[in-house]
């Protein structure tokens with residue numbers, strides 16, 4: 001099944017549930033105060049989730065400063081070897 | 093253990109597309125041979141150069157003098173034709189049943205190759221992909237803007253596509269040859285979006301994908317670009333995958 | 338630098354969590370509070386709980402559209418010169 005349809009199925013189910021609730025006759029008063037807001041509420045929640053995940057990802061972003069030092073050592077070693085072998089690698 | 097019961101030795105082909113990587117390819121080859129000669133595995137390095145004007149091919153010919161032209165295979169093309177076709181071209185000349193792909197720009201260090209091989213042997217995976225974002229991996233050399241873009245892109249892709257892979261645009265991977273051949277045929281994106289398309293289509297086809305942590309040091313020599321055009325390309329790729337996979 | 342980036346991430350996370358809590362409170366809890374209560378001073382009228390997010394969404398979408406448009410136009414120009 002294509003991703004659009006999987007995604008659509010999830011959204012469709014939620015919308016169907018919402019409409020079902022809207023149309024059901026015997027809702028408590030408190031429900032009907034909140035129900036109309038639910039779709040927008042879901043979108044706001046999704047937006048906040050996305051923003052929060054980006055923030056969290058940035059917060060725990062894995063970095064490796066040590067690796068760049070190791071790489072520099074390897075580069076020096078490689079350059080020495082290439083020089084010894086007479087390989088000309090300088091950019092022209 | 094008897095000699096006869098040991099499995100036949102595997103050949104790994106390491107596929108490296110290059111464009112203007114005169115210095116990097118020489119450094120990379122040194123590190124590749126240093127790592128792999130210690131490992132005692134059979135391997136060949138296949139370099140697909142897209143007619144670099146900077147003399148990358150001359151350097152590769154000099155490297156062939158050192159390491160042998162049965163170990164380093166130069167398979168150039170006449171013009172800059174893009175990543176997907178570079179893999180197709182390289183694959184035609186690859187003798188190995190297992191294919192490594194990696195960048196020429198030294199952002200991928202050959203020292204991780206053993207962990208890819210071990211992971212593949214342990215899990216019998218179809219694809220082993222290097223991830224920068226799991227425990228043990230990491231990135232060096234990105235500024236805030238680059239990190240933000242990357243995290244945003246990841247959240248977007250995971251929300252829309254639900255892949256089961258943490259690092260979609262990484263391009264340090266080990267494929268079974270038939271799997272790579274099959275995937276390359278069905279992928280149309282350009283640039284690094286191609287890597288995302290490959291891995292997402294692989295998950296949809298039901299291939300088994302294992303991940304190993306790698307560190308990624310952004311290129312030391314040359315520039316890596318991430319501007320508006322790359323972002324739009326990425327969005328295009330996302331929607332393509334959203335509607336076609 | 339390193340720490341600065343992490344701080345930005347932390348602030349983003351805090352911001353999105355507070356936004357979500359505020360909005361939840363606004364939509365789900367305020368209707369049940371007596372209309373004389375001081376809490377209503379901190380929340381706009383409830384219609385805005387629909388209007389503001391919709392407006393923000395439209396703004397975001399148009400920003401993305403403009404961004405894509407600009408990038409495409411820019412990438413066309415060099416080609417049209419050469420061709």
Ligand SMILES: [Mg+2]
Nearest residue numbers: 195197199316
């Ligand atoms: Mg790279």
